[in-house]
Amino acid sequence: MPKFPFEATLEEILKDSEQFVDAVFSCLESEFLIMPKGAGFVEYAVFERGYEALKAATRNFTEILPERVFPVTVDEPISIVVLRTMLGFTPPEWGYVATQRTGVEVSQGFIRSLDRKVRMAPETPLNINGVTKSRLEALIRTACQLLVEGVPEVRKDQIHRLDKADTKRGLESVRNLAGMGVPYAMLLYERFLGRPFAGHRDSVSELIGDSLESAIEETLSKAGISFRKTKRAEKIEGFDQAPDFIIPSEFNPQVIIEAKITEDDGTARDKVTRIQHLGELSLAGRSPDDPKYEVIACIGGRGFGVRREDMKKLLIATRGKVFTAKTLDHLVENTRLKEFRTK
Template identity: 30%
Template sequence: MALSESEERILRAAGSDPSPVARQQAVGVTLAKHGDEAEASRALLTQSYLTHLSPSFHLVPRGDSMFDENAFTEAYSALVTGTENFTRVDAASLAAVLLECPAALAPLRMILGLTHNELAVAIRLHDPDSNLTGGSLKNLERSTAQEHRTAARQRIVGSIAGAVLAMMNRDLLTVPPRVTTHFHSKLDKGDTLDGWRSVREHTNGVPYSTLLFQRYVGGVWRQVQDAYSEVKGDAVLEIPLQDLLEAHGVPYHRTKRGATGAAETAARFGLKPGPDFIIPDDSPTLVVESKVAEDGGTARDKAARIRTLVTAANERGLRACALIDGKGWTERPNALCDVILATQGRTYTLATIDQILELPEIRALIVEA
């Protein structure tokens, strides 16, 4: 027996309907069906939500974890000046530059093509007594010169300078002979192919095609995307929800980023896994889990987490809803449908985030202006 016109109408409207009751009704229609009707119901229900999803791969995060172009240019200028346009590059000159302008570590890393963590590994290989980590290098890079006038900091910049010179001389992180047929070094690029001589030759500019090729092999904004990999999910969904709740005077608890934050929330509220939001923060009635997925595998994994959270919330007598976005959900429509069904239709996207205010648990908390 085919779906009735009224059932189809309910399913097609579910993802856009601000009414939680209407969304729950669409879930009820789907769960009551079997066989081909069930498949048809799931497809219509899922499609009604898919139309509100947007990719976020084109969004480049802003933040203070990386320099803007002007600050980077200033750091590069300090590196150029301190090495006399790369004609005097030795341990003493590099250490002096880093002491005077710690931010110069950023352009120095880019010459080598290394992240903070990768450079830290190289330093420890060159100096086994060093305990530098990627985090400590990042802190150094973002600090001021006044913070580095200590013997300890002089040792740090000395270790950095030594490792940088060893890599540029091809004495460190070399390509193993057995794999040279299939791999080459990160230094096998125009500006470092012949060490510092190549660097000097490129200081007056490079062809635009060279810039484009670097993007081709390295990815546009790759360093930014890596630096803000966790922040991006927060900025796309969590911060807009936080702003929405605060604008309407709704009290909430927001879980701190990372595993530690989730563990703290789980311990405080007796929910595992710890959800991103608990509303209100005192005597909660609602939990919200937000998940951005830009690939199908991530969507599948995030769906499993949301379903687990819904089960935990139900056991505590709490309602659960999901806030999702990203093209990954379009690649895993069955995972999306599982989330919709588990949350009783209380699944929202950035495009429909305002409809969360229609949830009775939140409406009861809104402070009218």
């Protein structure tokens, strides 16, 4: 039975790196077809209620006027998400355009907070005291203008963001799609341009990584190992970017663990570079046989299974200490973590 890289010496890895790359590839798993819903996930039935409320308020999208749309966004806040989806904008993009068009400052912080608040409580009427009212009015006024105007003239080598089946010709396009079945080819084309679930995947990207981190936490806790799990963007002395886990603590780092999941090979390359940098930091002013701390990589996702050269770099940077969800049960016994085991 072939060895896993964490069971081999660095000399063995350097001598026959291909077999160890194959060993890691064989136990990589991808969950890109399944995503966590996460807090704030909007079910279709809720989204549809917002759509119907907006449709009724605008008389079947024949009168998309701020004075008609604003009240429904306050009483049925999920209609704000529906309106943004019609535009095809992210929350910050909508806020930026609204600021440009109306002169009312709609900050990214405000629009992100509003969007999350609506998704968390989609059918709870909004409190529009203070600046919320003027900013929401600016958003609604901008959306109505854009939907009525349709696509302006652009150069032949450009495409406008509103050049979509439901917004290309202003209200005519909206009414046509609201009153008939959407042409399937056009629906598929727009989906091709936008990627299904792209916005949702971006919003739950941290949760996707949490599954691997939770498994590592469980493994460490089960062995009674003291560890420090860092927070996103936390500053830790001695590291320009904090590793995910430090054992036993940031005051005496002896083992560090990076937990990385990616479905994209380009992103995987960036993550490999990050772990290589940690390997270099561990050797700063030290001999190769006496690193400051041991670097461990726990990885998942099909992105890591694309570039063989990147995996070789990862194996060398960690001296073979590369684990996947399938091999986490070997984590403690095959690393310096066993020195800190108390159970």
